[in-house]
Amino acid sequence: MRIGYARVSTQDQETHAQLDALRRAGIDVVHEEKRSGATMRRPIFENLLRNLRKGDTLVVYKLDRIARSLKHLLAVIELLHSRGCDFESLTEHIDTNSPAGRLMLQMLGAFAEFERELIRERTIVGIRAARDRGAQLGRPRKLTKPEEVEALRLWRTSRYNHTSIAKLYNVHRSTITRAIERLVQDEQPRLL
Known part of the structure; x- marks a missing residue:
């Protein structure tokens, strides 16, 4: 058969x-x-x-x-x-x-x-070149930088949790979680 x-x-x-x-x-x-x-x-x-x-x-x-x-x-x-x-x-x-x-x-x-293997190699080289030129790779962020800062400010008031902030901006909760984690991480002092 x-x-x-x-x-x-x-x-x-x-x-x-x-x-x-x-x-x-x-x-x-x-x-x-x-x-x-x-x-x-x-x-x-x-x-x-x-x-x-x-x-x-x-x-x-x-x-x-x-x-x-x-x-x-x-x-x-x-x-x-x-x-x-x-x-x-x-x-x-x-x-x-x-x-x-x-x-x-x-x-x-x-x-x-x-x-x-050739395609894979060319892809890696292309991504590296794009990063070196300052290109932002991946999907664009849902929130602007000022919106992320405001979300962090709201969260720090303790009156809003991630879910309630997500509803305010009409985005998924994980978007707010990532934004807050990213901003908090950026605030940490850099160790040499």
Whole structure:
């Protein structure tokens, strides 16, 4: 039996393209998962692997849907082969039934891992350069600096708690908590 697996990294993404390709390839049973491939904990994928039977073929739209590193990819392929199962990738046209298919799989896995490492490295360099230029990274704060100072002043009167101040500014309680903690920390004398 040919069993499909479709995965996207976040809840906001959709598997439509993968599902369409798998169905065009004649795959009737497809398991979907919305979870980053960077994490080793993927319950649907783990369950799928446990339930594969001898003679089954795991089919994916693209190689990077099952693994984020060559080591992990090879471990999955080895597990499949130890159970008498095969692997097929529709995009890369890889079928592990032949020695040439297994070689191609390993080469593509190595290149995919190399590409991810290059992207990661460029991202780190870009973030560092942005910080050096003084760019403010991350989500903008909900409160302005004067609003944060006023929130701290209200909290210090002991007439307002974090929740009541949050209601005044129409923000979540944790926003007030972080602002107050940040300002109190800034007031602490710097130790050399």
